Amino acid sequence: MIPNTIAITPQLVAEHGLKPDEYKRILELIGREPTFTELGIFSAMWNEHCSYKSSRLHLKTLPTKAPWVIQGPGENAGVIDIGEGLACVFKMESHNHPSYIEPYQGATTGVGGILRDVFTMGARPVACLNALRFGDPSHPRTRHLVSGVVAGIGGYGNSFGVPTVGGQMGFHTRYDGNILVNAMAVGIAKADEIFYAKATGVGNPIVYLGSKTGRDGIHGATMASAEFDDKSEEKRPTVQVGDPFAEKLLLEACLELMQTGSVIAIQDMGAAGLTCSAVEMGAKGDLGIELDLDKVPCREAGMSAYEMMLSESQERMLMVLDPAKEKQAEAIFVKWGLDFAVIGKTTDTLRFVVKHHGEVMADLPIKELGDEAPLYDRPHVASAPQPTIAPESVAAPLSNEKALLKLIGAPELCSKRWVWEQYDHLILGNTVQAPGGDAAVVRVLDGPKGLALTSDVTPRYCEADPVEGGKQAVAEAWRNITAVGGQPLAITDNLNFGNPERPDAMGQFVGCIRGIGAACTALDFPVVSGNVSLYNETNGRGILPTPTIGGVGLVDDVAECAGVGFGAEGEALLLIGDTAGWLGQSVYLRDICGREEGAPPPVDLAVERRNGDFVRGLIRSGRVRTAHDCSDGGLAVALAEMAMASGIGATLETPPPGLPLHAALFGEDQARYVLAVTPARADAILAEARAAGVPALRIGRSGGDALTLPGERPISVTALRSAHEAWLPDYMAGKAA
Amino acid sequence: MKAAVVIFPGSNRERDAGRALRDASGHEPHYVWHADHELPRGTDLVVLPGGFSYGDYLRCGAIAGRANIMDAVRAHAARGGLVLGVCNGFQILVESGLLPGVLMRNAQLRFVCKMQHLKVDRADTPFASAYHVGQVIKVAIAHGEGNYVADEDTIDRLEHEGRVAFRYCDADGHVGGSANPNGSLHDIAGIYSAGFNVLGMMPHPENLIDPLVGGTDGRGLFASLVDHFAATAA
Amino acid sequence: MKARVTVTLKTGVLDPQGKAIEGALKSLGIEGVESVRQGKVFDIELAGADRARAEDALKAACEKLLANTVIENFRVEIGG
């Protein structure tokens, strides 16, 4: 076993990811050299992941309040009031690096972790979403990564028993060495029965729940410690393996336990497992914590204090229990076949004390472990503004018909059915709108309310202009919820960026946060939870800045929400919002013209709100059943998607005027929606729009079995579908590049 | 109709089954824990719900098939009592010897969740009287191991005795080819026991009971059961 | 005492997974692969030192759970 008293060399400190000045701070804080276990604890608490040392300063600027917010950032997940005594609990989290190393297990443990965050708060998970970014399809590892990640997300959620109802998937060479796997979980709880991490009461038992502790995920530090282990056999893998079965039992046992009123505080063991969860519970409650590691259920013999404190074994929880109810609580866990062990107690010393074999392995000031973590205002530079590309300056290299077929059949916009058919999206029987539309809609209990759920971001926009890109990501999430008739309520954000020690990457981070903040404020769409993933960089090349936004909204009556498909032949098509033919950073410019350039479409938040409120009002008044927002690929792609969803064609008779046709069709102007309405209502709606200052045009009608663009041959819905559905299955079968 | 839904560790569609039973019969079913030795007195129908009992580790349904409660379920079936196994429940029925054959990994080796059409092969049973033979219904599937395999003799016997309950088909009722989502022999989606009192099926009728959530074609199965018991009670 | 139980599919039983792996190996250009069948192994630690008893216990384990004897064969080896 690794001794606790080895000399702390500068090399050892560096291997723990601590900078010399950070180590100096530790020495000052505790007034002596740390033990090996203490060094491990500091490295876990002060790393980027736990301490948010590069991001905290900027995260603080995000709007987090609204009358319906019950709990903003700072707990395991955010909580919002959805009426009738119910709350929605949700968060998104990344598992990027582990998924690149071992895609299946990386993805499973990502999903498992985020589900735990949600049910730790007393909520029963009702939906999952995910946002995935992979490298170029031709990169040698991409196919393997896609296959493993998708199977892993499905493997965990399907077995756990939660529908995975939405997400995103994109490819770009900038993710070649750094894929992104962001998982979001959403749960429902009683608004007055939310559980928090803050410990109270001195001398209360600290209980360990769930699976046993193994040597999983003890990172870099293990490599260093191997030198001290004379019996080191094979090099131990640090990969964590997910066990959805154990998690399902943990869910049921926790929810059952919470019903008994015996839980004082509860915290899942996520990153840096026992260390982070214990410190957080104590520090939040202004209490000390004493742990006796002899009591920790271990999977392997001979685990050291260091290893136990840093293990990232999955499916574990830590809880402060009402001592009067210990037996009752234990019986519940025994019934579910899970470990239950009292491993410590709360104290009034404000110290974090860890004992093993009767020896004190660590004795640290608990508040300082968190509060005194380094905080950096890292240098950042704003990205250079990109030129605006005039629509007239872009020639159309293909006919619009060919361009449309090419776009909907390309990796970016092709159908992701191959992915979501591997996810059980129907379990629980509440999936009113399945994957494939705008926001997913999940009925709340027996209805009539529903949650509208979406995840969005357009990384190429964020790269070209972080502020506008940040705004756009929030606006698109808001728009997707609006398009089903939902009232957008709050978001969770998962900020994936490159190396914060590079001023340009840090500048992207800062810019995106500014944009996100502005949009959240303007749209009354506060941030209630989130996660930051930095250092997504390989050989000096960072990922595209990717602040994934997970949006949650409320539908009053799921029977009345709108869908993407046309409801009937002969409906009038209305385009809401202005079309300027914005081709800069569009998929058209990139995939058809081969130019990845220009400024992205600007987001006017006041217009966004006005147009969206108007559309939502129409849906809620029962006059609109079919709505779709225009995003990647613009109007033409939106129309194609509406036709494919319903099997009914459409004719675009009057495209937005005054523009080259391909710019009108494929421009990615923001704040736009296509509506299909019964013809008798069209004029009244147009008049109402005019009165509300909302740009609206009658552009055509639904009908037939083909989509007809001006001056082009009709494209049959069958042809659209086969172009749309082919690429991903072919690619995964090794047939496409 | 007094229904009992068995909960194994890892079951996860027990509430879906409960909702469908409640919807059809007006009564909440009993939930029975796998470690129990007995079914509630007077149980008419046992439902083994979908899920991943024991994580589907070893083989789907294998560990659950040997749970305490399964002795009681076998005895119930031996008395002619009705048993419905859906998805993981079907796998458990097969593993516990109540139905023949095995459910292997889907031919394309992936989990598949989607709407799926079925052709009703048999409508003169307590489970399917609300349907008619040849009727095409739309239900959901969600499984990774639903590929029904049995030796030739068994398949012959099933066919000869008319024990195939449902077969995978397309929207127009064409059986076979790409309409088969998992490679099942003879496009089998569900089978009956020799006494037609035990039904195992991979698809999820319990998820198709609501016009807002995919449709209502699954209701017939639960309505049939309610009718059956209403008739026997009368 | 360590033991290994190997469970394999009976001849004639379809093995979709084996087939798929066979196809994948061929397409990866692995030379000479004619067929693949997949099975399972269980490495089991046992208390006690009586080999015969251990063997009996494991055979019972196979019959009762580890193998689906309708389609699978099993083999028990007791190690050191």
Added chain:
Amino acid sequence: MKARVTVTLKTGVLDPQGKAIEGALKSLGIEGVESVRQGKVFDIELAGADRARAEDALKAACEKLLANTVIENFRVEIGG
């Protein structure tokens, strides 16, 4: 030529399957079971008669597909 490839989890890697099977064997009353870890076997038919070449081909197969070398070990045995 027949060959068998055995793929097992590396020490320390969590084996949820093994854990569940272990629990089931215990509750079925199988005597003396202390721990179970599950692995896979692949029984492979190979063309050709060169054992060394076959072994190389199978090692490549393991690296590329049969084993997930991040968490699994493999062993190749060439039979008769």
